[in-house]
Amino acid sequence: MTDIDRETGTDTVRFLTADGELAPTGSAEEYTPYLDRLSEADLARFYRHMVVVRRFDQEGTNLQRQGQMALWVPSHGQEAAQVGSAFAAKPQDHIFPSYREHAVGHVRGIDMLSIVELLRGNTHGGWDPTDPTNGNFHGYCLVIGSHSLHATGYAMGMQRDGVVGTGDAEVDAAVLCYFGDGATSQGDVSEAFVFSSSSQTPNVFFLQNNQWAISVPVRVQSRTPLYLRSRGFGIPSVQIDGNDVLASFAVTAKHLDDARAGRGPQFIEALTYRIGAHTSSDDPTKYRDEAEYEYWVSRDPIVRFEKYLRSLGQSDAFFAEVRTEAEDFAADIRHRTLTLTPPPMSTMFDHVYSEPHPVMAEQKLWLERYEASFEEGQA
Secondary structure, three states, X not given: OOHHHHHOOOOOEEEEOOOOOEEEEOOHHHHXXXXXXXXXXXXHHHHHHHHHHHHHHHHHHHHHHOOOOOOOOOOOOOHHHHXXXXXXXXXXXEEEOOOOOHHHHHHHOOOOHHHHHHHHOOOOOOOOOOOHHHOOEOOOOOOOOOXXXXXXXXXXXXXXHOOOOOOOOOOOOOEEEEEEHHHHHOHHHHHHHHHHHHHOOOEEEEEXXXXXXXXXEHHHHOOOOHHHHHHHHOOOEEEEEOOOHHHHHHHHHHHHHHHHOOOOOEEEEXXXXXOOOOOOOOOXXXXXXXXXXXXXXXXXXXXXXXXXXHHOOOOHHHHHHHHHHHXXXXXXXXXXXXXXOOOOHHHXXXXXXXXXXXXXXXXXXXXXXXXXXXXXXXX
């Protein structure tokens, strides 16, 4: 029995079957009004982002294998969960990712080369989350679960800034925080739930349950479905089919609306699967069953959504255009990656503190003198 068979039930929200047929389940009717807002152009954008980011992810893996990065974190298989939820967020919302949310970053407008630079070691953080062009997309966090506290603290600040529950759709904001099933075993996430629930912060916690915390399956991590955990903290929750982009969008949009309106934190568990390795340093064939892998491959979120779009009359030309765009995007990332050069060593001191710090200044000056001593010796 697979984990999704064990965990899904009649309450799991799904709009699209694995074959791309519209067949709502669970409490889908509650979220249907959000789907009614979507135009054909919106659906096309969903698909375009999913395909482009998967190709980006494949190129990232290739570049790492060719020595261009020390590490790569694959997102293959989780595109629907990420794209749908990312499109549900408004411009004023803030996004706190873990380290696999490539598609979310793409939707929010970051330069995807920034992810390469981060994992290559060229930058401390990859991108500036305060830059408006980056869509309030905060930095990747490799310390499992710790960013859930950052997200909760930021949401508490929003309350104090008076941008929650005002009734003004252009002002009210929420925080969307992503993490994986392994993070739910971290104390930081439980602490975030405590503070978020007690302060009724505008948080939407979005769990991408990809079934594996590196090599530990969900059935070992938890004896009960993970979406039930938050209820013990007083946070309402819902479980969705994370490979259904429509469910991801509609459910997230609804609960972000609730959070912005001042109705407190919300929790969404998206059942999906990590098709690739945990990271490029991992070998999933050592611990995963082939039958489980094939089960999830047959539920590919992109294949599913493409079947649905074709049933709506989307043309072959559109799908060909998207494939070409994805190839061009990957080629551009490769070209720009190969032209990257190491940053000056002195930059390691520049952003340790938000303000100038005497110890950092002293260490930076020592390094400059040390490097200069080699030049003097050659003179």
